[in-house]
Amino acid sequence: MTDTIDLRPGFADPVIEAQNVFRLVLDAMARPGRIATIPESLQPPSPLSVGAAAICLALADHDTPIWLAPEFRTPSAIAFLKFHCGCPIVDVPANAAFAIANGATVPALDQFAIGDDAWPETSTTVIVQLDDLAVGDGLVLSGPGIETTHRLNARGLRVDVWGEWRANQGLFPCGVDLILVAGNRIAALPRTTTVSEN
């Protein structure tokens, strides 16, 4: 037995890689349902995906509490986030700026911070890890950032999430924003995106 924690390295070139990852997330948020591919430069501790880890390294710090779903609360994952981001890990999803969960078990979306009408930006950005993410059949997305419609196949999300998503949309300007992640592929769903299952 040992107490040694496997602390994986962060970005090799933090300034340039953080900028690159941010631009990919910005583009994903600006064009909901478009898939961005994050370079495979990280080897984060399981169960953190390359995409989720890179987003945290690019955007999280001591000002952004992170909530982790129970399966992500491994000593190595916590050590990785605390060491490289310096972010507090919180127990309550509603206190989190970022949250990481699996698609099959993500809490009801109303458990996260939704912001308030005067300060709607204070809502949680929920990073949801999936089995697979592909352009094509599946969800039909529309709204700001989308010229007509985007199609997205998001495998591994519990089915009742889209009902919660419609309720989330009804809260506008409040509401959570989602970043879907499968490995190093990411797609974002800001609160403005209308999702219909086809």
Place this chain on the structure above:
Amino acid sequence: MTTVIPHPNASVATSAAPAGLAGYNFAYLDEQTKRMIRRALLKAVAIPGYQVPFGSREMPLPYGWGTGGIQVTAAVIGPDDVLKVIDQGADDTTNAVSIRRFFAKTAGVATTDRTVDATVIQTRHRIPEVPLTENQILVYQVPIPEPLRQLEPREAETRKMHALEEYGVMHVSLYEDIAKFGRITRSYNYPVRVNGRYVMAPSPIPKFDNPKMDRMPALQLFGAGREKRIYAVPPYTDVKSLDFEDHPFEIETWEEDCSLCGAQDSYLDEVIVDDKGTKMYVCSDSDYCRERREAGHQGDGGPK
């Protein structure tokens, strides 16, 4: 009196070079500040037209020189970007030149004055005439981000008005114009409604440029340094100028064409060419004008 027409014939593009300002981080800002601005930008995109507060930093240029736009550009730009900076449509004004040099030095990015070659365009007072594409980001320098500020000086009140979507006071103010002058007199910073929700200040661009914001394929980002606000319009998002059924929004038109390139569709600046006050009209977008002339278009050369 000599004629001065600010339309360079030579391009001012520069290539990417290693960032060479010793002692400064890439693009000047420290990483913690960039992260904070980046998070604000993502929320701004998710809530189109809403002003997100951010902790603005002191920049090595005074307010009024576009410190908000510079901070947004610094948070966004990467080594592969090609930057264009315009001020009143021109790439060669002191303000535009300073900002372009600042990023060439601190980020080593390539710069250009050709709209079509740019990936990031920072602007003050104009939107380029050439339609922007999905591969471009337009960063606006904003002096006063709050469209309701002239009508309500208290920040707590305007924040409440946005939260409750109470924009009656803005409509009343525009309608008073119509009652007094028979038309809406504002020609710059003409308020818009974004995605049917937030009323937003487009920054002091001429209202001629407002329709370009509507469903623009490029991402539009706005930075106000002194007021510490960031806001955004995602691509393909509705941006409608406020108006009334009996007084629909209209843009400026000119009877003249551009004297240099003959353009009939661009925003024209009036230039006084002699001490008798003789006027000629030239494109405000100097790149557009030059590219048209390079393509063989000619104006009438102005007054003889």
